[in-house]
Amino acid sequence: MSDALQLRAQAETEAARFPALLARAENLAGAVLLGDHGRRRAGMGDDFWQYRPAQVGDSRRLIDHRRSAQGDVQFVREREWQIAQSVMIWVDRGASMQFSSDKDLPSKGDRARLMGMALSILLVRGGERVGLTGTDLPPRRGNAQILRLAEFLSDADDIDYSAPEHRAMIPNARALFVSDFMGPIDEVKLALAKAADRGVRGVMMQILDPTEEAFPFKGRTIFESMGGTLAHETLKAGDLRDRYLQRLADRKAELSELCALAGWQFYTHHTNQSAQSGLLWLYRAMGVSV
Numbered sequence: 001m002s003d004a005l006q007l008r009a010q011a012e013t014e015a016a017r018f019p020a021l022l023a024r025a026e027n028l029a030g031a032v033l034l035g036d037h038g039r040r041r042a043g044m045g046d047d048f049w050q051y052r053p054a055q056v057g058d059s060r061r062l063i064d065h066r067r068s069a070q071g072d073v074q075f076v077r078e079r080e081w082q083i084a085q086s087v088m089i090w091v092d093r094g095a096s097m098q099f100s101s102d103k104d105l106p107s108k109g110d111r112a113r114l115m116g117m118a119l120s121i122l123l124v125r126g127g128e129r130v131g132l133t134g135t136d137l138p139p140r141r142g143n144a145q146i147l148r149l150a151e152f153l154s155d156a157d158d159i160d161y162s163a164p165e166h167r168a169m170i171p172n173a174r175a176l177f178v179s180d181f182m183g184p185i186d187e188v189k190l191a192l193a194k195a196a197d198r199g200v201r202g203v204m205m206q207i208l209d210p211t212e213e214a215f216p217f218k219g220r221t222i223f224e225s226m227g228g229t230l231a232h233e234t235l236k237a238g239d240l241r242d243r244y245l246q247r248l249a250d251r252k253a254e255l256s257e258l259c260a261l262a263g264w265q266f267y268t269h270h271t272n273q274s275a276q277s278g279l280l281w282l283y284r285a286m287g288v289s290v
Helices: 003-032 108-125 143-153 186-197 210-214 237-262 275-286
Strands: 048-053 075-079 086-091 129-132 174-179 201-208 221-224 231-234 265-270
Touching: 003 108, 003 143, 003 275, 086 108, 108 129, 108 143, 108 174, 108 201, 108 275, 129 143, 174 186, 174 275, 186 201, 186 237, 201 210, 201 237, 201 275, 231 237, 237 265, 265 275
Parallel strands: 086 129, 086 174, 174 201, 201 265
Antiparallel strands: 048 075, 221 231
């Protein structure tokens, strides 16, 4: 195949992933939530939220005379808070995320992109500003931003393990990190420390393949990283199971502790689980109305 034809084939393959990701994310977001996302606290806005008894210092123009006429107490009509927040997303695009143990299961990267994209759609529809961590795509509103996010998230890196991006953290914003977090832990610690220093709170979602939890290997086995830079051959894979599972448990415990110290939430999602249930948990955990 000539260089031109090969380039065209690669370009068409990459381009095909973009609308597919966007369509699946739209469907998933629609299944989780219909309608607008409210901030659910009082403040500046157009939508009615609740009545509350009038307090000293309330302006008389805030009194709802119809509601107050029903009794002896004056009530204020509060509106829902409508100030958009910035939400920054990092989705691991490293080679390790390309792993899938079964042709009927999505890869970790595919599920991670779907989660990040679907959450972005929900938040943007709710009026939030959403973007990527770092400087490539600052948080913005609108459908055009959704298209930009889909384009960025459709790309992949060649390195085995990507590190969370911690540049340009917006003070007091929200953030989401999605990865298998199987690589070096020091960069994760640094990113969370940077976030905590700037008052950024968020969620760390770990995506794992069910085989990575079960470790069903026995006999002669060659373990090789998806990027091809790491390899290990053993004649007794079963003898490694207990040590591997202990190290995985230790990694989860360390990630959970790091999140707790930074004021974040930690959650492990498996690719054989429902994407809808994972997104629902993620959407609630993000808690943008804080």
